[in-house]
Amino acid sequence: MATDWSSASSGARPATAGGRRRDGRVDLIVGAYTQSSGGDQAGRVQIRSGATGRVLRTITSATPMENFGFDAVGIGDVNGDGRIDYLVSAANRDTVYIISGARP
Numbered sequence: 001m002a003t004d005w006s007s008a009s010s011g012a013r014p015a016t017a018g019g020r021r022r023d024g025r026v027d028l029i030v031g032a033y034t035q036s037s038g039g040d041q042a043g044r045v046q047i048r049s050g051a052t053g054r055v056l057r058t059i060t061s062a063t064p065m066e067n068f069g070f071d072a073v074g075i076g077d078v079n080g081d082g083r084i085d086y087l088v089s090a091a092n093r094d095t096v097y098i099i100s101g102a103r104p
């Protein structure tokens, strides 16, 4: 199945989110570091289903020019809660976030 990443907005950079679903597919994490819904070029990331491309979760920066999502990747379950966690960089702040896979 081909996935259209144009809906992920500008600066889209997909990577595997880690972990494998029961159907054998892996979800994707898509960083859109120039996306501006939370502030001018604040950036955002989306977790998308590897099976359908459907958005499972969106995390949006509210810090203008942060470029959140420049790098985004699944890093396994680092806090032991059974859910895959994520590492996301914000290029213009020299900051790296570790984000829990648990829903807020």
Ligand SMILES: [Ca+2]
Pocket: 076, 077, 078, 079, 080, 081, 082, 083, 084, 085, 100, 101, 102
């Ligand atoms: Ca976890």
